[in-house]
Each structure stands twice: as C-alpha cells, then as structure tokens.
Amino acid sequence: MIELEEALEIVLSQVKVLPPERVNLLSSLGRTLAEDVYADLDIPGFDRAAMDGYAVISKDTDSASRKKPVVLEVIADVPAGYSTKKVVKSGKAVRIMTGAPLPRGADAVVMVEDTEKQEGKVKIFRRVNPEENVSFAGEDVKKGELILPQGSLIRPAEVAMLATLGKKNALVRTKPKVAIVSTGDELVEVGKTLEKGEIYDSNSFALFSQVLLSGGEPYRLGIARDKKENLLARIKEGLSYQLLILSGGVSVGDYDLVADVLREAGVKMMFWKVAVKPGKPTFFGMRKDTLVFGLPGYPVSSMVNFENLVRPAIFSMLGQRDWQRIRVKAILKETVLSGGKRKKFIRVKLVKEGDKYLAVPAPSQHSGVLKSMVWADGFLILPGEVERIEKGKEVSVELLR
Amino acid sequence: MIELEEALEIVLSQVKVLPPERVNLLSSLGRTLAEDVYADLDIPGFDRAAMDGYAVISKDTDSASRKKPVVLEVIADVPAGYSTKKVVKSGKAVRIMTGAPLPRGADAVVMVEDTEKQEGKVKIFRRVNPEENVSFAGEDVKKGELILPQGSLIRPAEVAMLATLGKKNALVRTKPKVAIVSTGDELVEVGKTLEKGEIYDSNSFALFSQVLLSGGEPYRLGIARDKKENLLARIKEGLSYQLLILSGGVSVGDYDLVADVLREAGVKMMFWKVAVKPGKPTFFGMRKDTLVFGLPGYPVSSMVNFENLVRPAIFSMLGQRDWQRIRVKAILKETVLSGGKRKKFIRVKLVKEGDKYLAVPAPSQHSGVLKSMVWADGFLILPGEVERIEKGKEVSVELLR
Numbered sequence: 097m098i099e100l101e102e103a104l105e106i107v108l109s110q111v112k113v114l115p116p117e118r119v120n121l122l123s124s125l126g127r128t129l130a131e132d133v134y135a136d137l138d139i140p141g142f143d144r145a146a147m148d149g150y151a152v153i154s155k156d157t158d159s160a161s162r163k164k165p166v167v168l169e170v171i172a173d174v175p176a177g178y179s180t181k182k183v184v185k186s187g188k189a190v191r192i193m194t195g196a197p198l199p200r201g202a203d204a205v206v207m208v209e210d211t212e213k214q215e216g217k218v219k220i221f222r223r224v225n226p227e228e229n230v231s232f233a234g235e236d237v238k239k240g241e242l243i244l245p246q247g248s249l250i251r252p253a254e255v256a257m258l259a260t261l262g263k264k265n266a267l268v269r270t271k272p273k274v275a276i277v278s279t280g281d282e283l284v285e286v287g288k289t290l291e292k293g294e295i296y297d298s299n300s301f302a303l304f305s306q307v308l309l310s311g312g313e314p315y316r317l318g319i320a321r322d323k324k325e326n327l328l329a330r331i332k333e334g335l336s337y338q339l340l341i342l343s344g345g346v347s348v349g350d351y352d353l354v355a356d357v358l359r360e361a362g363v364k365m366m367f368w369k370v371a372v373k374p375g376k377p378t379f380f381g382m383r384k385d386t387l388v389f390g391l392p393g394y395p396v397s398s399m400v401n402f403e404n405l406v407r408p409a410i411f412s413m414l415g416q417r418d419w420q421r422i423r424v425k426a427i428l429k430e431t432v433l434s435g436g437k438r439k440k441f442i443r444v445k446l447v448k449e450g451d452k453y454l455a456v457p458a459p460s461q462h463s464g465v466l467k468s469m470v471w472a473d474g475f476l477i478l479p480g481e482v483e484r485i486e487k488g489k490e491v492s493v494e495l496l497r
Numbered sequence: 498m499i500e501l502e503e504a505l506e507i508v509l510s511q512v513k514v515l516p517p518e519r520v521n522l523l524s525s526l527g528r529t530l531a532e533d534v535y536a537d538l539d540i541p542g543f544d545r546a547a548m549d550g551y552a553v554i555s556k557d558t559d560s561a562s563r564k565k566p567v568v569l570e571v572i573a574d575v576p577a578g579y580s581t582k583k584v585v586k587s588g589k590a591v592r593i594m595t596g597a598p599l600p601r602g603a604d605a606v607v608m609v610e611d612t613e614k615q616e617g618k619v620k621i622f623r624r625v626n627p628e629e630n631v632s633f634a635g636e637d638v639k640k641g642e643l644i645l646p647q648g649s650l651i652r653p654a655e656v657a658m659l660a661t662l663g664k665k666n667a668l669v670r671t672k673p674k675v676a677i678v679s680t681g682d683e684l685v686e687v688g689k690t691l692e693k694g695e696i697y698d699s700n701s702f703a704l705f706s707q708v709l710l711s712g713g714e715p716y717r718l719g720i721a722r723d724k725k726e727n728l729l730a731r732i733k734e735g736l737s738y739q740l741l742i743l744s745g746g747v748s749v750g751d752y753d754l755v756a757d758v759l760r761e762a763g764v765k766m767m768f769w770k771v772a773v774k775p776g777k778p779t780f781f782g783m784r785k786d787t788l789v790f791g792l793p794g795y796p797v798s799s800m801v802n803f804e805n806l807v808r809p810a811i812f813s814m815l816g817q818r819d820w821q822r823i824r825v826k827a828i829l830k831e832t833v834l835s836g837g838k839r840k841k842f843i844r845v846k847l848v849k850e851g852d853k854y855l856a857v858p859a860p861s862q863h864s865g866v867l868k869s870m871v872w873a874d875g876f877l878i879l880p881g882e883v884e885r886i887e888k889g890k891e892v893s894v895e896l897l898r
Contacts, residue, residue: 121687121702122702122705122717125706125709125710137691139696139867140696140865141691141695141696142693142694144694146863146865175682175723176681176682176683176694176723176794177681177682177683177684177694177695177723178682178683178694179693179694194794194795195681195683195696195794196683196694197693197694231863231865235861235863235865235866236861236863236865236866236867236868237867237868243868243871244871251706251897251898252703252704252706252707252710252800252870253703253800253867253870253871253873254871255702255703255705255706256699256700256702256703256706256796256800256867256870257699257867257868257871258702259687259697259698259699259702259703260696260697260699260796260867261697262687262688262689262691262697263687264687264688280577280578280596281576281577281578281579282577282578282579282596282597283578286522286660286663286664286665287663287665288663290538290542290663292543292580292598293543293577293578293579293580293597293598294542294578295540295541295542295596295661296660296661296662296663297660298657298658298660298661299657301522301523301656301657301659301660302653302654302656302657302660303653304523304656305526305652305653305656305657306653308526309526309653316523322576322577322578393577393595393596394595395657395661399653399654399657420849422823422825422847422896422898423852424823424824424825425826446823448821451824451893460636460637462547462632462636462637464541464547464632464636464637465636465637466540466637466638466654466657466658466661467637467638467644467658469653469654469657470644470645470654470655470658472654492852495823496652497652497823
C-alpha cells in the first residue's frame with residue numbers, strides 16, 4: 097500500500113503530453129492551448145475615443161464651465177469604424193463615437209454628456225485634461241507580447257482574446273482517448289431487467305462523464321465478464337487507447353484473475369493499493385504509452401480515485417500544469433471520524449449561511465452509497481493521522497464542480 | 498439607471514421555463530432535470546456482502562481469535578452476480594465475494610484477511626458482530642424515495658445515479674436557443690484584414706462561449722452594420738430565437754438607432770441603464786416570449802453583464818434555482834478604488850499562499866482591456882457605497898470558472 101501522493105507521482109512520471117491539433121475558434125472552448133500565443137498587432141490598433149463625444153485640443157477647454165461654455169466648430173463626424181483625415185486645430189472639434197480613431201491634432205475627448213450640439217458647433221461645459229477619454233494604441237495588448245502561454249485552459253476570455261488578435265483557429269492538445277471497461281458478472285446494462293444478485297452498471301457512466309469534464313474523449317467498451325478470455329479481449333481492445341480504465345475486479349478475490357490477464361496483455365503493474373478511503377484497491381500499470389487504471393467497483397471509490405489519480409493524468413496529458421481544485425473554508429456542521437489511518441475523502445455539501453459556508457457531511461459515508469456523491473459539493477480531506485474533526489471547526493473543502 | 502438587483506428581478510420576472518425533452522443518459526451531462534426522479538427499486542436490491550470473505554452466523558465466531566481460530570465447513574462459493582439457495586446453519590460458512598447476495602441463515606461476513614482457507618473448510622481468526630460487513634437492501638436508496646428533484650444539474654454523480662436506477666435516458670430541459678448579433682461598422686470578422694479604425698469582432702465569440710457554459714445553445718448571426726435596414730433584418734432574425742443578445746450599439750450615440758429599430762421590431766424596452774461598472778449601458782426588452790439583451794460593446798462590459806444578467810436568465814429558463822457562484826475568501830493584494838457610485842466588478846486572480854488565497858487585481862480595470870478577463874479567476878464586487886478596500890483586508894471573491 098502506498099500513499100496517495102506517491103501514487104500520483106508514479107502516474108505523472110509516466111505521462112506524455114499529447115500532440116497538438118488545430119481547431120476552429122468556436123470549438124476551442126475547454127481545450128488546452130498547445131502553443132504560446134503572441135500578439136501580432138497592437139490592441140487597440142490606434143489611439144481611439146473611449147467615450148462618445150467630441151475630440152478636442154484639451155487646452156481649448158481650460159475655461160469651460162456649465163455657466164461659461166466654450167464653443168468649438170465641428171469640422172467632422174466620425175462614427176466607429178470610420179476615420180477622418182481632417183486635423184483638429186485650436187477652436188475646432190470632431191464629433192466622435194466610442195472606438196473611433198482620434199483625429200490628428202486632438203489630444204482628448206469631451207463626453208457627450210458635457211456638451212450641447214448646435215448648428216455646426218458644439219458647446220463644451222467642462223474642461224478635459226490631456227489624454228482624457230482616450231484609449232491609446234497598445235493599451236490592452238502590445239504587438240509582440242506573449243498573451244496566452246502554452247498550457248492555458250481556453251475559457252470564454254481566452255476565446256475572445258484569440259478573436260481580438262484575429263485568430264480564426266487555435267492550436268490545442270488532442271484529447272486523450274479513454275477506454276472504459278466495467279468488469280463483473282453481477283453487472284447489467286441499463287434498460288435490461290435485473291435478476292437476483294445483479295445490479296446496473298453505473299460506474300462506466302460516472303467515469304464517462306468524469307472523463308468528459310476532465311477534457312478527455314471517453315469510450316465505453318462495455319461490460320467484461322469474470323472469465324479470462326472475455327476480460328483479455330476487452331483489455332486488449334482498451335490498450336489501443338491512450339488511457340484504459342477498468343472498473344471493478346480489483347478486490348482481493350477478483351484481483352488474481354485481473355492481474356493474470358493484465359500480465360498476459362503485457363501490462364507492467366506499478367502499484368495496486370493506495371492509502372485512501374474510499375478507494376484502497378486501486379491499481380496502475382503501463383503498456384507502451386497506455387496508462388492503465390484499475391478502479392474499485394464501489395461507485396464512490398471509483399469516482400473518488402478518478403478525481404485523485406485519473407483526472408490529474410488527463411490534465412497532464414493535455415499539458416496543463418494545474419489541476420488543483422479550489423478550496424473553500426467552511427464551518428463543519430457534524431463531527432467526522434476517520435476510522436483508520438488512510439487519508440479520507442469525506443463527501444460534504446456546502447450550505448450558505450450569511451457570508452459563510454457550512455460543510456454538511458453526507459449522512460452515509462459508505463463507499464457503496466452513491467447518494468453521498470449526489471449530495472456532495474466537495475471533499476473534506478482528512479489526513480491519515482487526523483482521527484476526528486469536531487463540529488463547529490473551520491475546515492477546507494475541495495470543490496468538485 | 499436602475500440597480501443591478503432590480504434589473505435582475507425584471508429579467509427573471511419575464512422568464513418562462515422551457516419545455517422538456519428526453520435524451521440518452523450519456524448525453525445528459527450538464528443538462529437540467531425536468532422531472533422528479535423517484536427510485537423504482539431498492540439499492541442495493543438485496544442484502545449483500547460488503548467485503549470479500551465468508552458469510553457466517555456471527556454467533557459461531559464468538560470465540561474466534563488468531564490463536565484459537567474457529568473452523569467452519571464451506572458449503573458454497575458465491576461470486577458477485579450469482580447467488581446460492583443453500584442455507585447457512587451453525588458450523589457452516591459460504592465463501593462470498595463483495596456484492597454477492599448474503600445467503601439465507603448468515604448474518605455477517607468475515608473479511609477474507611481474517612481467514613485461512615483449508616480443504617473444504619475455513620479457519621476464522623476474528624469474531625464478527627451481527628450485520629458486520631453486510632450492506633442491507635435499500636441502504637443507499639429506498640424504493641419510492643425521491644432521489645433527484647426537478648431542476649437538478651446533472652453532474653457525473655447524477656448520471657451514475659440514473660444508471661444505478663436502470664434509466665437509459667433522462668428528461669431534461671431543452672436548451673434555450675440564443676442568437677448573438679454584434680453591431681458596429683468598426684467590426685471585422687476574424688481571418689480578414691483590418692483597415693484603419695477597424696477591430697476584430699471578439700464579443701460574439703466570448704458570448705458564444707459564455708452561452709455554452711451556461712447551458713444554452715448559441716448561434717452567431719454575424720455582424721450587423723450601423724444602418725437601419727441591416728440592423729432591423731438581423732434583429733428580426735434574432736427574435737425567432739428564445740433569447741437575443743445584441744453586442745454594442747448601446748452607447749449614447751448609437752442608442753437612438755438601436756432603440757428605433759427595436760421599437761420597429763416590436764420589442765418592448767424594460768430598462769436600458771444599470772448601475773454597474775463596467776457595463777452601465779445595458780438594456781433589456783421583450784418581444785412575445787423572446788428576451789432581448791443589449792450588452793455594451795466594450796469586451797469586459799459585455800462579458801461582465803452577461804454573467805450578471807444573461808446567465809441567470811438562461812439558468813432560470815432551464816428551471817435551475819441556483820445560479821450563485823461560489824465565493825472564496827482571499828487577502829487583497831493591492832488597494833482597490835471604486836471611482837464612482839456604481840456597483841463595481843473588479844477582476845482578480847487568485848494566488849495560493851500557504852492555505853490562503855491572495856486576490857490580485859488585474860493591473861488595468863478599464864472595460865476595454867480584455868486582458869483583465871484573461872487574468873481573472875473571479876470578481877471582487879464593490880458595493881456602490883464602498884469607495885476603497887485597503888490591501889491586506891480579507892475579501893470575498895466570486896469565482897468565474
């Protein structure tokens with residue numbers, strides 16, 4: 097049995113970052129950048145009005161006030177998207193819209209709210225300082241600047257930034273193809289009828305969804321039976337993917353069969369017990385570049401160790417450096433007990449109370465009780481040496497969403 | 498100008514929850530449940546072994562110890578997925594695997610680790626209590642119980658729960674179809690060449706991505722020019738969707754044209770200025786059941802007011818009650834100033850320092866500086882009456898991801 101940190105280190109030491117592919121900008125959301133993106137233009141590309149109003153020489157407005165407005169001659173009207181070749185000289189002004197290029201000669205913009213239009217003229221009611229209400233070229237982005245480093249997760253802001261830079265597409269990491277095989281003679285596919293002793297296969301649905309959320313491309317290869325030939329066939333199929341997850345078949349009694357089959361399929365085992373609760377009987381192995389995870393059959397154990405080990409592996413294949421989840425401080429609502437020396441992942445719901453959160457543990461923390469994962473907004477993680485945390489204490493909750 | 502809370506109330510008062518549709522379970526991730534899901538079976542469906550080991554009558558093991566093991570006769574072997582009709586009587590045991598039905602007569606399971614196999618027999622080294630290592634029928638879910646209420650977001654745990662209940666598909670809310678129209682003569686589609694005074698349209702890409710993340714179905718209708726006919730045609734097209742977002746065309750100078758066109762298209766305006774910074778020039782109107790939002794042309798203003806007003810509208814159309822974002826406590830790294838009476842959304846990055854977070858404001862908070870959204874993990878929200886917050890203070894950051 098090894099510690100979770102050590103297990104994760106072993107997994108990550110085997111990961112290779114996947115090759116890139118080019119995708120349309122509109123399909124890039126949620127992907128990971130595979131190149132450093134530099135700006136090949138200034139943004140804004142020109143000095144421009146930051147407000148609707150009048151481009152002026154600021155000095156002209158020095159004496160302007162509500163009572164004694166300054167009157168300037170309007171020599172042009174520039175909507176956004178247009179520009180004027182006219183030059184603003186003393187006594188002149190150009191009507192200008194937000195985003196339009198500042199005409200030559202002008203050094204400030206008077207907001208339209210501080211003006212009154214007249215036939216061919218404008219009354220200015222307030223003085224402006226030089227550079228007031230002007231956005232200067234390169235104020236947001238400077239040409240040549242590194243804007244988005246490789247490994248960035250592409251969120252709406254990154255999509256917008258790529259568009260601002262004129263990019264039609266983005267170079268992103270290919271998604272790891274992840275095969276999911278459920279094992280067990282007790283498993284039945286949803287939609288069929290259960291016989292005595294049987295249950296529906298739910299782990300492969302959970303894992304499918306977890307792979308999707310982690311940025312991978314999941315494939316359900318179906319249910320393998322506890323027979324050598326059947327299991328071997330599925331495992332061999334799964335080894336053609338970049339990552340293979342076996343669900344179930346890792347408890348003491350099953351393990352011999354699975355271990356045998358994996359050995360026969362050429363998988364080199366690297367660990368098979370991890371000091372976490374739930375999720376102890378979890379194994380990891382490699383065959384060529386394929387990562388092979390064996391997750392416990394218990395639904396909570398399977399989901400928890402996916403989060404602990406498989407998700408970081410997928411992030412790492414995508415070249416993302418940071419898979420840490422946000423931690424939120426909360427007040428523990430019920431005393432929790434560790435019940436053992438393993439690191440424990442307690443499922444809690446966050447409930448807002450004023451400007452604080454309460455962390456409410458799921459009523460049953462048994463690894464067979466899937467309801468605890470439906471309940472959970474996150475995990476309260478108890479280190480192995482901590483035996484209990486009293487209710488009322490402030491704790492840190494690792495968010496699942 | 499109205500307060501944000503009032504604006505949101507007006508928006509939400511106009512929302513109708515969308516009709517449901519049935520989707521395959523594997524496509525249900527991220528959707529919203531449109532029905533209460535009750536369990537039509539117990540889970541587990543039968544009393545079962547929670548560990549690999551031997552099903553016994555617990556009383557038989559009372560005297561068992563490492564030194565003086567109890568020896569029982571093994572009368573059957575039950576893997577998961579199978580069951581036995583044999584009845585466990587005193588002096589007998591059944592070899593059993595995790596998940597297999599507990600045979601009649603037995604009331605506990607001895608873990609395999611506490612046993613030693615012998616020819617036809619088993620040595621028991623440790624006493625078990627009644628019910629030890631047994632999961633009882635209905636322990637996770639009771640038949641008839643409300644398991645997932647209408648309006649639940651379907652996460653991996655909900656997908657797994659639906660599978661456990663044997664559901665092949667889920668009744669979810671249809672996604673709101675959202676039309677996005679960028680307006681402005683200065684806008685150019687990515688991939689083309691910029692002329693003087695022009696910029697790339699980025700807002701529609703940001704909005705497209707934000708709609709996707711909020712659970713809507715976005716459609717980019719392209720760029721409308723600042724000409725009445727062109728704008729009217731796009732708006733009319735957009736009004737056939739359930740939600741229409743106009744980006745730009747809301748500043749003082751443009752507004753007359755847009756307001757005219759909207760009136761002509763039959764849109765009833767409900768507000769058009771909100772006391773937030775960035776994002777003041779934001780309007781909202783209705784035509785029949787279509788919600789119409791006019792967001793500012795500045796990229797940050799557009800993104801921020803999408804989050805403030807459009808995202809809650811989409812969540813609400815999906816029948817979700819809760820669109821509040823998680824708030825994280827952090828230590829403010831730099832003093833921030835409000836610069837006005839409007840509620841201010843300051844873009845901050847969260848940086849971990851020990852077990853705390855630092856909130857680091859983006860260097861420029863100008864609404865034209867998209868880099869501040871790329872920088873941001875979340876918003877530090879300054880109420881209108883707060884003029885500044887000193888660095889070193891604890892603040893609450895609303896998370897964007």
